[in-house]
Amino acid sequence: MDFTISPQVEDYRARIARFVEDEILPLEADRAAYDAHGNIRHDHLEPLRDKARAEGLWCLQLRPETGGQGLDKVGMAVCYEEMNRSIFGPVVFNSAAPDDGNMMVLEKAGTPEQKARWLAPLVEGRVRSAFAMTEPHPGGGSDPSMMLTTATRDGDRYVIQGRKWFITGAGEAQHFILMARTSDDPRKGLTAFLFDRDQPGWRIERRIPIMGPEEHGGHCELVFDGLEIPAENVLLGEGEGLKLTQMRLGPARLTHCMRWLGLSKRCVEIARTYAHERFAFGERLAKKESIRLMLGDLAMQIEIGRLLVMKAAWALDQGSYARKEISMAKVHVANLLHKAADTAIQINGARGYSTDTPLEWIYRYARQARLVDGADEVHKMVLERTLATEERAFWTWGVDG
The missing domain is CATH 2.40.110.10 (Butyryl-CoA Dehydrogenase, subunit A, domain 2)
Structure with a gap:
């Protein structure tokens, strides 16, 4: 399997990273930018969305003829992870749930008339x-x-x-x-x-x-x-609802994982920064073995999550439903997000429990990850059922050609 990405995807990733750093993170740090429910206020969101459109970073997941940039699932994995370095990121680029999944399934399953009536306004950002x-x-x-x-x-x-x-x-x-x-x-x-x-x-x-x-x-x-x-x-037609849910929910579960990886990395970033700044008992926290073990384990778990997500994204790009790959990624990354937030709060102490950082926001948000789009236990049962059917073939590699 080739883990390199195209120059085009790297260009999008780098431009998204700059946009998040320069435009979104400063706003995220301003409590006045939040609405009553802990999300970005609309009067702050719309100017950012206009800038994202102007820079060609809008709806990357959709085909050019729909109004997007035509990224495949592997490219989306790279870019969505970068977008969600900020808790406000995905909605700025029109890549947040549930619009993200709804647009992709409408693009795939809608008639031309349905796309004009129901999809186009979503792509333009005029409706939710x-x-x-x-x-x-x-x-x-x-x-x-x-x-x-x-x-x-x-x-x-x-x-x-x-x-x-x-x-x-x-x-x-x-x-x-x-x-x-x-x-x-x-x-x-x-x-x-x-x-x-x-x-x-x-x-x-x-x-x-x-x-x-x-x-x-x-x-x-x-x-x-x-x-x-x-x-x-x-x-899609009367009686085709189960097929429609499969078309929508599988990729949507994976895009959740892509975004959650970005939040997990942000937790590590905040924890490492504080550990390098904070002194306790005569030395920096970052020098203490317990802290180094915690951060090293998180780094490994994040990379495992990235590999699971990439394999599932690659399988979707090859035309597979990638059911077992998506279930494995969903369970692992959902639990990883909760662990990353919890560990970062522990390292930051009372500061992490406060609203001085987004860690408490991520921690509260993370608990739903193990429930939305199928609870952990449901996905594990799906995996066991697949294992019972495939037996040793569960772990086979695809053969080129």
């Missing part, structure tokens, strides 16, 4: 979006076969009834992708729909308070009571 799939008990979560929200065909429309919750970004989303049940067929029973915030027949019941900082629009509970969606707004 949400992906409405998860339901309260006893509805669907990690197991989509349990989905209870229904879509009943009535002429040229579908009528939606049901409830969703923890829908990221819903509070500010204009465009939604909705998963609903159209039949009891175990493989062809789900369908994906597109709808607009201004359509009647649904409401946001509440914005759910959470432990960590929030994406713009929060995490909301939605109620559907007669929402009518025209048949032309079915995405």
Whole structure:
């Protein structure tokens, strides 16, 4: 496997690194730049987005004809990691969840008319979006076969009834992708729909308070009571919802990991800087063996995560679904992020627990990583099931040609 990157990808990485250093980190250090939910205020965000567009660093993940830069998944891994050196980074470059995953799946699965109506405004940054799939008990979560929200065909429309919750970004989303049940067929029973915030027949019941900082629009509970969606707004076709979720969620899990690696590296950066500055018992913290062991272990775990992410990204670029590769990366990097934040706070002491650094922000954010897009235990069960099927072939290398 060739681990070198192209000069083009390196150029993007270097320009992103400079942009983050010069434009975003100074703003991140200003508490006045934060909104009430711990994210960047819109009046600070939009000027940065304009600069990112002007410098050709906008929507790197999309094809040029869509309005992006055409990076493959390996290139995205390099650039997303660099973007998330700052907690504000991904949203500045229009590469933050959930818009990131929604744009990629619309680009891949949408009709020309759907792309013009639903994708183009997202690419231009004029609207935000949400992906409405998860339901309260006893509805669907990690197991989509349990989905209870229904879509009943009535002429040229579908009528939606049901409830969703923890829908990221819903509070500010204009465009939604909705998963609903159209039949009891175990493989062809789900369908994906597109709808607009201004359509009647649904409401946001509440914005759910959470432990960590929030994406713009929060995490909301939605109620559907007669929402009518025209048949032309079915995405990929009736009964193809399970396929659509596979197309969207696999790459989205991996892009989470790409970004989390950037945050993990930032934790090490903050910890190392403080350890070199702080004296205790006659010597710098950085000289103490316990500190060196902690930082050395984190460096190794981050590099393991980078290798797992790169292998999964490479497999996706080769046309594979990369299910086991993505599951391994998801479990490892989610736990790594929590460990990196925890270790950095420990080294910084009370300073790390305060808001003087972004470590406490990252720590609160990190706990969700082991839950979103499939809990650790679900991914480990997927891996065991794959192992039971493939046995020793689980660990084989692909052969060129």
